[in-house]
Amino acid sequence: MVRLKGQSGHSKGGPISDFLQLRADQAPAKGLTAWLTAGLRDAIAARRLAAGARLPATRVLAADLRISRGVVVEAYQRLIDEGLATGRTGAGTTVAALAGEPDVSSDRRRTLDQLRLPLPPADGIDLSPGVPDLSAFPRAQWLRAEKAVLDEITGADLGYGDPGGAPRLRAELIGWLRRTRGVRADADDIVVVSGVAQALALLAQTLRAGGVTAAAVEDPGSRGARDQMAHWGVRPAPVPVDEEGIRVDRITQEVAVLTPAHQFPTGVVLSPARRRALLEWGGLIVEDDYDAEHRYDRAPVAALQGSAPERVAYAGSVSKSLAPGMRLGWMIAPRRLQPALLEAKHDTDLGNPAIPQLVLARLLATGDYERHLRAVRSRQRRRRDALIAGLRRHLPHARVTGVAAGLHLLILLDGDHDDAVLAERAAANGVRVQPLSWHRLEPGPPGLVLGYAANPPDRLAEAAQRLGAVLSPR
Structure with missing residues (x-):
């Protein structure tokens, strides 16, 4: 027994x-x-x-x-x-936890309230986008690196440091970003931040102080990004997105916020023609390098920052590669903005915690971070493939896009569907998804955004089956 x-x-x-x-x-x-x-x-x-x-x-x-x-x-x-x-x-x-009582952040709860969708039942499946595979966090590598850091650091490393970030981390980051993302900058150009959200907050405060009251944003686009900018007084001005990315010819503001490497939520890559048009446009580009690490069926696309460092404020983080709870990211802004951004960072929190910065620096230096990325990329490919196979089986007529990279995909629906109603039905059937309309400022074609990173293949296959029961024509 x-x-x-x-x-x-x-x-x-x-x-x-x-x-x-x-x-x-x-x-x-x-x-x-x-x-x-x-x-x-x-x-x-x-x-x-x-x-x-x-x-x-x-x-x-x-x-x-x-x-x-x-x-x-x-x-x-x-x-x-x-x-x-x-x-x-x-x-x-x-x-680890009682099902049905998830420990969600206040932002997450607010999101659920805004969508007016219930959490899935205890046996439900949450396909909310933007959630990485938290079970893949490299605990052993992090612990080993943290022990090494604690053996090496001095008392000075634990004091109030440079608000721009630990020099060791900035030195490792710039080498990695030059090699993997094609950025053009020096270590001193980096400001270590608490994720892209803080990078946007600091930029919005700095721009607002300089008289900027509005910024062009992708539509559909990241609701979190535009809410962050709006909170600090920079109003989002929607610009349509099509199969080539943001419509540069429709930008009327002097600042544009976008995700060129993997647009959220459509998954499109900014086309070469649009990249050239954007670089010729002349305003300030705020580049959120969203999901750049996760690609499966296409070559990497270099960051815009490398083509115009004097006109691009570049931001990235480990939120999708390690965990959002790490609250670690980076920003490289044009040098004319750096003094004001550093002052805003200092006034906000005096700088990020020292030990996590030094641990990430060691992971970069030893190659453990890149080995982790390769392992996660392979794991996410299998999960993506499982969801696509399930959708093909249970929703054979669905138009699925944005599958070549990232941690989510998009199901496009016919124009006579109300995606919010379908999302409510899916939630009632035990699958949580987000309606595309929730990420729009202006009306547009409906769709459903599905994140696949946080669930294993068998659960994704089950989610596709449940969605098929809701979305299949009757």
Whole structure:
């Protein structure tokens, strides 16, 4: 009889199969891993397995259910991938959180309220875009780098430093950005920020102080970016996006905010002709290098900043490559703006925390960061492929775009559909997606934005099936 460790109440003393409500004689001939994963997932959702409960050893559970140990190992890994469990060498596998009670940020809750869409039920699947695979965070590499940093740092490293960022990080970043993104700058041109959101906030404050009251933004485009600018007094002026990117000929402001390498949410790349037109346009370009690390079926596209460093304010972060909770990013602005931006950064927070900066610098220096990116890219490709295959099977007539790169894709709908209503129906069927209309300022064709990074392939296949039940013509 298998007993759970760390459970309270009636869970003590019972076999694991009691809590899973699974019987060995009912195990299917095929799909054992999915069967066991679903049983574990349901037990967590129903609180039969509480947060902090340590799951039985894989060998013991396999014997109890009379199945292969490899099936149990794979099922546990799927739970870890979904964020429902954690696993540590020597410590076993532990239930990480209660399903149905996600720990979402205040921004996330506000987003849910604005969309008026309920969270999926306990067995639901969240395909919100912009969420990376948090289970892939390189814990071992980060811990190893942090130990090395703590062995090396001096007291001076822990004091109030340069508000522009730790010199070691800026030196490593500039080498990496030159090589991978084609930027033209020096280490001293970098300001380390708490993500692209802070880069936009600092830019908006600086521009507003200089008399700028409006900026061109992509439509559809990043709602977070335009909300950030608007909060600091720079009104978003929508400019249409088509299959070549932003319509440069429609820009009437002196500042334009865009995502040229992988436009959010359409996924298009700014075409060579539009890049030339934008560089000839003459205003300030705010380049959010969104999702640039994640590409699968196309060559990398160099940053605009390398073509016009005196006219481009470039921003990037580790939010999609490591985790948004790291709050680490960078900005390279034209030198005429740098003094005001540094002053704004100093006045805001005196600079980013020192130790995470130094750890990231070490990851860059050792090559661990790039090795992590390669591993994540391969993993995300498999997830993307699983979602596309599922959509082809259950929504064969759907027009799917933006699949060559990034962490999300877009389903385009016929003009007579209300995408907000369809998103509500999808949520009621256990799949959370975002309507394309939520990312627009002006009316336009409807669609659904689907993020695939945070779910394993089997869950993505299930999500496609559930979406098919909602979107397929009747």
